[in-house]
Amino acid sequence: MxxxxxxxxxxxxxxxxxxxxxxxxxxxxxxxxxxxxxxxxxxxxxxxxxxxxxxxxxxxxxxxxxxxxxxxxxxxxxxxxxxxxxxxxxxxxxxxxxxxxxxxxxxxxxxxxxxxxxxxxxxxxxxxxxARDKEKKRALIVGAGSGGSMVVRQLLSHTDADFRPVALVDDDHNKQRLQIHGITVAGQTADIPRLVKQWKIDHIIIAIPSLKRSEIQHIYKQCAKTSAKVQIMPLIEDVITGRVSVSQFREVQVEDLLGRDPVELNIESIAEYAAGRTILVTGAGGSIGSEICRQISTFQPRKIILVGHGENSIYQIDLELRNRCKGSIEIIPIIGDIQDRERMFHVMEEYRPDVVYHAAAHKHVPLMEHNPQEAVKNNIFGTKNLAEAASAAGVNKFVLISSDKAVNPTNVMGATKRLAEMIIQQLDKESETRFVAVRFGNVLGSRGSVIPLFKKQIQAGGPVTVTHPDMTRYFMTIPEASRLVIQAGALAKGGEIFVLDMGEPVKIVDLAKNLIKLSGFSIEEVGIKFSGIRPGEKMYEELLNKNEIHPNQVFPKIHVGKAAQVEPEVLWEFIDTLPSKSNRMLKKELIEIANAKDGLQRLMKEVSGLLI
Known part of the structure; x- marks a missing residue:
């Protein structure tokens, strides 16, 4: 009409x-x-x-x-x-x-x-x-507050909505048996499995915008006991600003189930050291490096220097940042390898950055077990080259991205990362540059991480391969990891190892089960296969060992580890036994040890283990 x-x-x-x-x-x-x-x-x-x-x-x-x-x-x-x-x-x-x-x-x-x-x-x-002429999915709404009321009203008033609300649940005892827009609050979150069966629910919508991750995890555990699909209503601010509709529900993401709220930034302290400065990021085309570039660009530095040896990945982040910044920040792409000492000194001397984020590294544990010499060249000598070049160029702050695998290392990758930490801690004593390290666990969605592998296996029909039913890991998102690195730069006084409070570790098998459910399949349909622990892997990872634990947080959810320092002559004597990349060749002795993988691991673990 x-x-x-x-x-x-x-x-x-x-x-x-x-x-x-x-x-x-x-x-x-x-x-x-x-x-x-x-x-x-x-x-x-x-x-x-x-x-x-x-x-x-x-x-x-x-x-x-x-x-x-x-x-x-x-x-x-x-x-x-x-x-x-x-x-x-x-x-x-x-x-x-x-x-x-x-x-x-x-x-x-x-x-x-x-x-x-x-x-x-x-x-x-x-x-x-x-509205009832159209076949609709029966929906259970979790939350009888303002969010739940908005969702119920929206679904009832829109004839083109795919869902019809039939019941609500809420843990507030005062709301039990009440009706919201004619829909009854039929129980609490613990009753979800029973109500799904009783009301023949097809869909569960979590309508509590203020939920913390730990609360989402608790609710999802109840929802996962059912065959109903689970979604979450959008943020209230997105609804108010008109970016999305109340009925544009999003999928539950794996990061929602970490059980830990994301780290927030101290914007003022970061802006103070980043705005108008020259920032250099190594590994800028990688998962962490590219996200650091995205987030640091919001603080309006004068220049961002993108260093990486992968031509295509540097091209992609260069193009993205140019489109994002619209000329307000000078973006300089540099194709170079951190193992090339002369190149790193030339880049540092030419651009003289104020802050360096060192994200370039070999990080895949099984691959580095098979290629220990490459882990040594990249993670140890690459870090040494870059750190010494930064010191010579008068860089203000140097932030090394380390790993939880550097704690009591049982593999080549972890040992090289621990030695990289020792190098920058020692250089912090000898240089005007403030050197710090940031240590965190596994990053969801990063290249080589378990999530993309699981997704491919699920798409292929399964099974999902998990090494061991008791294998646990700490997890964080790419944005969280990048925030921690950026915040560490603001907090850095020199020599610290910053560690994120990552909450409780997650069982890999539980992660696999959640991902299968979130993909719309049952565990039985896809299946889970245990493949056995791979060479160099730990059953449980640590962020700090017992000698490093510092009870106080220097920033919400960020600790400073009390990692022991090594005598410089011990460290440099050991480094001298490894090949110097500036010579462009590997010493015969290193090749022999590298081929005898157990010998190299034993030697590195012995030295790094003495110092942790």
Whole structure:
């Protein structure tokens, strides 16, 4: 129906209701009033009709979408009707020196009843007949607060919605058995498995925007006991700003189930050391490096120097940052290998960055077990090259990205990372540059991480391969890891090893089960296969060993480890036994040890183990 036709129909309907109401009031009271004659009735009717349309236009009664009518629309009707009746009373007083209160009172009541009824009857008809003509999935809404109320109302009022709410759950005892828009609060979150079966629920919608990750994890554990699909309502601020609709539910992500709230940044301290400065990021095309570039760009540095040896990955982040910054930040892509000592010194000397984030590394544990010489060249000598070049160029802060595998290392990758930490801690004593390390666990979604592998296996029909049923790891998201690195730069005084409080470790098998469920499959459909622990892997990872634990947090969720320092002659003597990349060749002795993998691991573990 066009706007003009809709306006004409509503105006005609209201005209009929106005005339009907005043005439009914007259006929009901006619036996009791003698003065109220045809002339009085005609003047009162015309006055009421004109004033009603004026106030209806004022309160936009003809422009409202009555299929979504609520208390606000009812208040508008009451205001328009009341004012039109008052105007009619004034006209009667002026014209006839009397006000026929009883007639006007009956007219007022009938007026509200009939106009309100005509509007709300359309909403009732639409919700209970038209909306139900379409086959909809039965939805259970978790949360009976403002978020749940918004979701229920939105789903009930939209005929094109895919879901029909049939029940709510909430842990507030005071809300039990109450109704919200006609939908009953049927239990608490612990009752979800029973209610899904009882109400034949197809879909569960978590409608508590303020939920913490630990609370989402608790609710999801109950939801995972059912076959219903689980989604979460969008953030309230996104709904208010119009970026999304209330009914645009998002999928539950693996990061929602970490059981730990994300790290927030101290914006002022970061802006102080990043704004207007030159920032250099190694491994800038990788998962962590590229995210550091994205996040640091929001603080308006003068230059961002992208260092990496992968041509395509550097091209991609260079293009993305140029589109994002629109020329406000100078982006400089550098193709170079941190193992090339001369190249690193040249880059540092030419651009003289204020801050360096060193994200370039070999990090894949099984691959480094098979290629220990490459781990040594990249993680140890690459770090040494870059750190010494930074010191020579007068860099203010140097942040090394380390790993939880550097704690009591049992593999080549972890041992090289621990030695990289020792190198920058020693250089911090010898240099004006402030050197720090940041240590965190596994990063969800990063290249080579377990999540992309699991997703590929699920898409291929399974099974998902897990090394051991008791294998546990700490997890964080790529944005969180990058935030920690950036925040560490602001906190750095020199020599620290910053560690994120990552909450409780997660069983890999539980992660696999959650990912299967989130992908819309059952565990039985995909299957889980245990492949055995790989060379160099630990059953449980640590972020700090017992000698490093420092109880105080220097920033919410960030600790500083008390890693022991090594005597410089011991460290450099050991480093001297390894090949110097500046010579462009490997010493015969290193090759022999590298080929005898156990010998190299034993030697590195012995030295690094003495110092942890």
């Amino acid at each position: 066009t706007y003009q036709k809709r306006l004409s129909c509503l105006a005609a309907l209201d005209s009929a209701i106005v005339l009907f109401s005043i005439y009914i009031g007259y006929f009901l009271l006619h036996p009791y009033i003698d003065i109220y004659n045809a002339g009085t009735l005609a003047v009162s009717s015309i006055s009421l009709l004109i004033s009603h349309h004026l106030f209806a236009a004022l309160y936009r009664l003809y422009q409202k979408a009555w299929e979504y009518a609520s208390v606000h629309e009812l208040i508008a009707i009451v205001k328009a009707v009341t004012l039109s009746v008052l105007v009619t009373a004034i006209v009667q007083l002026v014209a006839f020196q009397d006000i026929y209160v009883r007639v006007l009172l009956i007219t007022w009541m009938l007026h509200i009843l009939l106009i309100g009824g005509s509007r709300f009857s359309w909403r009732l008809y639409r919700n209970h007949f038209i």
